[in-house]
Amino acid sequence: MAEAKPQDGVQIDLISGERMEGLTSMEKIRTILDGVRDGNIVILEEGLSPDEESRLIEVTMTEISPDEFNGIEIETYPRSEAADASLLDRLMGTESTKKLTVIGPANQIETLHKDENLISALVSRK
Amino acid sequence: MGLLTNLKDSISRAASTLFSEENPRRIGIYGPPNAGKTTLANRIARDWTGDAVGPESHIPHETRRARRKEDIEIERNGATVNIDIVDTPGVTTKVDYEEFLDHDMEKDDAVRRSREATEGVAEAMHWLREDVDGVIYVLDSSTDPFTQVNTMLIGIIESQDLPVLILANKTDLEESSVQRIRNAFPQHETIPLSALEGDNMDEVYDKIAEYFG
Numbered sequence: 001m002a003e004a005k006p007q008d009g010v011q012i013d014l015i016s017g018e019r020m021e022g023l024t025s026m027e028k029i030r031t032i033l034d035g036v037r038d039g040n041i042v043i044l045e046e047g048l049s050p051d052e053e054s055r056l057i058e059v060t061m062t063e064i065s066p067d068e069f070n071g072i073e074i075e076t077y078p079r080s081e082a083a084d085a086s087l088l089d090r091l092m093g094t095e096s097t098k099k100l101t102v103i104g105p106a107n108q109i110e111t112l113h114k115d116e117n118l119i120s121a122l123v124s125r126k
Numbered sequence: 127m128g129l130l131t132n133l134k135d136s137i138s139r140a141a142s143t144l145f146s147e148e149n150p151r152r153i154g155i156y157g158p159p160n161a162g163k164t165t166l167a168n169r170i171a172r173d174w175t176g177d178a179v180g181p182e183s184h185i186p187h188e189t190r191r192a193r194r195k196e197d198i199e200i201e202r203n204g205a206t207v208n209i210d211i212v213d214t215p216g217v218t219t220k221v222d223y224e225e226f227l228d229h230d231m232e233k234d235d236a237v238r239r240s241r242e243a244t245e246g247v248a249e250a251m252h253w254l255r256e257d258v259d260g261v262i263y264v265l266d267s268s269t270d271p272f273t274q275v276n277t278m279l280i281g282i283i284e285s286q287d288l289p290v291l292i293l294a295n296k297t298d299l300e301e302s303s304v305q306r307i308r309n310a311f312p313q314h315e316t317i318p319l320s321a322l323e324g325d326n327m328d329e330v331y332d333k334i335a336e337y338f339g
Contacts, residue, residue, distance in 0.1 A: 054255055073274075
């Protein structure tokens, strides 16, 4: 995602579930962090699995650098779909983790409001 | 769906009791920064071994390395439960050294502290995926529990099928609301306590024995 970005704008990348589906966990994390480190807001149609979220936090921590990158702000709807999956799905390990996820640079995005079906965020320029 | 989760937790606990290994189970103390994890770890360690685990502070990220206290024997109802507790750094998705400058720290110290904090969080995530058998999740009951870090961490813990006990800490504070935490994670049992004052520790130890024994 190396599109040119106007100086006075904020780039938003809306990444479809289909595009992420073929990627490995590390490729997904790299796609997200490369975008965020460029100052973009990344919106994932289908989010990450819990294990990928765990690795995203871990990799983010290794990339934080004073005066350069402070980390990420990430928001998904608070109710995990995994908790609502059917017993059969849970037993079979096929419960859905699909949930819209917004990720941005910690110094550029601020969550104003979040509830079970609305995420409202303020995005500022660098 | 809470009923099914509770049922699953009960089966999981019963199975782990039946097939428990001889080695003590490693219980990770997790939660966001400044929830009182080290205060709790010290309270447990002092109550049962006489030693502390590490220094406590109101400055975020005082704990920047996972610290393990081994062979803690907790006696409940005539039985003994052996656990190792692992006090972990508070988990976050961002660390800004400038926040430490607000605590009268020089820039060099603040930068060093932030570097150590990021390493500590990465280490905590690694422990969670690889090296703990159960989790005590500590929340500050005077603050909003509906945060992304809490949602993600509880999701990660659930996905690994680890037994988890949620503790609503800091009940000594006027703004404390245990119900707010129960509402945030209704699928899990929430136990109120003040690790600082030692309030309700008997129930905490009962539950530790029940969940992790």
